[in-house]
Amino acid sequence: MSEKRVTFASKIGVVAAAAGSAVGLGNIWRFPSQTADGGGAIFILVYIGCILFFGIPLMVSEFMVGRASRANTAGAYHKLAPGTQWKWVGRLGVLTGFVIMGFYMVVCGWTLIYIFQSISGHLAGVTDFSSNFIDLQTNPAKQIVWMTIFTLLTAFFILSGVKKGIEQSAKILMPLLFLLLIVLAIRSITLDGAAEGIRFLFKPDMSHVKSTLFLDAMGQAFFSLSLGMGCMITYGSYFNKRTPLVKTAIQVSVLDTLVAVLAGVVIFPAAFALTANPGTIVGELVAGGPGLLFITLPELFNQMPGSMIWSTLFFCLLALAALTSTISLMEVVTLYIHEEYQVSRKNSTLIVTAGVIILGISASFSSSFFNFLDVASAKFMLPIGGFFISLFVGWHLDRKLVYAQLTNERTLKFGIGFLRTYIFLLRYVVPTAVLAIFIYGLAA
Ligand code: TRP
Numbered sequence: 001m002s003e004k005r006v007t008f009a010s011k012i013g014v015v016a017a018a019a020g021s022a023v024g025l026g027n028i029w030r031f032p033s034q035t036a037d038g039g040g041a042i043f044i045l046v047y048i049g050c051i052l053f054f055g056i057p058l059m060v061s062e063f064m065v066g067r068a069s070r071a072n073t074a075g076a077y078h079k080l081a082p083g084t085q086w087k088w089v090g091r092l093g094v095l096t097g098f099v100i101m102g103f104y105m106v107v108c109g110w111t112l113i114y115i116f117q118s119i120s121g122h123l124a125g126v127t128d129f130s131s132n133f134i135d136l137q138t139n140p141a142k143q144i145v146w147m148t149i150f151t152l153l154t155a156f157f158i159l160s161g162v163k164k165g166i167e168q169s170a171k172i173l174m175p176l177l178f179l180l181l182i183v184l185a186i187r188s189i190t191l192d193g194a195a196e197g198i199r200f201l202f203k204p205d206m207s208h209v210k211s212t213l214f215l216d217a218m219g220q221a222f223f224s225l226s227l228g229m230g231c232m233i234t235y236g237s238y239f240n241k242r243t244p245l246v247k248t249a250i251q252v253s254v255l256d257t258l259v260a261v262l263a264g265v266v267i268f269p270a271a272f273a274l275t276a277n278p279g280t281i282v283g284e285l286v287a288g289g290p291g292l293l294f295i296t297l298p299e300l301f302n303q304m305p306g307s308m309i310w311s312t313l314f315f316c317l318l319a320l321a322a323l324t325s326t327i328s329l330m331e332v333v334t335l336y337i338h339e340e341y342q343v344s345r346k347n348s349t350l351i352v353t354a355g356v357i358i359l360g361i362s363a364s365f366s367s368s369f370f371n372f373l374d375v376a377s378a379k380f381m382l383p384i385g386g387f388f389i390s391l392f393v394g395w396h397l398d399r400k401l402v403y404a405q406l407t408n409e410r411t412l413k414f415g416i417g418f419l420r421t422y423i424f425l426l427r428y429v430v431p432t433a434v435l436a437i438f439i440y441g442l443a444a
């Protein structure tokens with residue numbers, strides 16, 4: 001099976017597909033609500049620290065495990081560590097994929113609903129955007145219908161094949177989304193009263209620091225970079241032997257962080273400028289939580305000429321960015337069932353689709369179950385997965401294999417100091433830091 005595996009066609013396709021997985025609702029929906037909750041600038045600083053210290057080294061590690069094994073997340077451990085218990089790390093990853101999809105698809109459904117509210121002109125006529133969103137959140141039937149449609153759409157792409165489905169869409173859509181965010185950011189920061197929002201985003205204010213700051217920021221970093229469940233292992237398994245792992249990980253992380261911060265620059269100035277009562281704005285932002293994007297953005301569009309076109313375009317691109325992420329999530333779980341249990345690709349996709357829809361229905365009925373899935377994955381399962389992946393690469397994998405992967409069999413020049421630093425990070429720094437933050441966050 002390993003020889004027949006397809007690989008991504010081009011260099012740009014590699015970055016685009018991995019970035020397509022990373023960039024999604026995590027950046028544009030979850031990042032702003034976590035930033036509001038975490039106190040603004042201080043959260044962003046810790047978040048960026050997490051990207052640099054754990055994110056990039058771990059992404060390189062996942063790519064490496066994938067390319068060295070050319071197998072799905074769980075199969076990768078069978079191949080690189082046969083007969084050991086490491087396979088549980090892979091299985092944990094597959095389970096995590098399910099848990100994430102369980103609530104992620106619900107939010108994907110919201111984006112579809114907002115596309116139709118935009119096209120029909122409904123959004124342009126709304127005066128109270130928070131009750132518009134609350135109406136939606138308290139309507140399980142509507143959420144279930146659109147969540148199911150989105151899940152089926154994802155399944156369709158999974159069945160239509162890796163190259164066509166993932167690569168092509170990501171290559172065109174990511175740049176377009178990026179451009180649109182820049183336009184929106186300019187509109188947002190030129191609103192009257194936007195300055196407060198900029199200050200909230202970029203000037204650290206220690207009075208908002210929460211005791212779970214580090215765990216929240218770390219969880220968001222894992223979530224946003226698609227790390228800790230083997231998603232990047234699956235993508236790494238499609239890399240060819242010339243794909244530079246370190247460079248690709250840096251490019252993907254930089255792009256992902258830019259999109260998240262840009263989304264913040266769109267949302268916060270607008271939220272500060274457009275909210276009626278600036279005195280309690282921070283409290284309102286935190287309370288707005290999961291709805292922030294769906295409340296503030298339509299409000300911003302209504303400040304722009306041609307609001308209908310902007311909001312339609314934005315929610316379409318957002319849905320497509322989300323789709324490249326759900327494809328990556330579903331791919332991990334589908335490939336696992338397909339390769340490990342000798343189930344056909346089609347049946348495996350059907351099983352996964354049914355499972356996700358069941359979870360999604362539960363999450364649509366209960367916002368506390370929704371939150372449970374979110375917290376369980378981002379703050380527990382992904383960091384635990386990341387912890388074990390770093391131990392696996394740092395301690396279990398043969399150092400020669402690690403060096404060969406990093407340097408593409410010595411065709412890339414890295415100093416020995418760099419290679420040693422990488423191993424040192426994965427052996428000691430990443431696992432200790434992840435564990436410390438995890439325990440501290442739980443105790444807090
Ligand atoms: N990173 C994606 C986002 O930001 C979501 C995602 C896709 C993900 N694959 C993942 C999160 C794997 C964690 C693990 O929207």
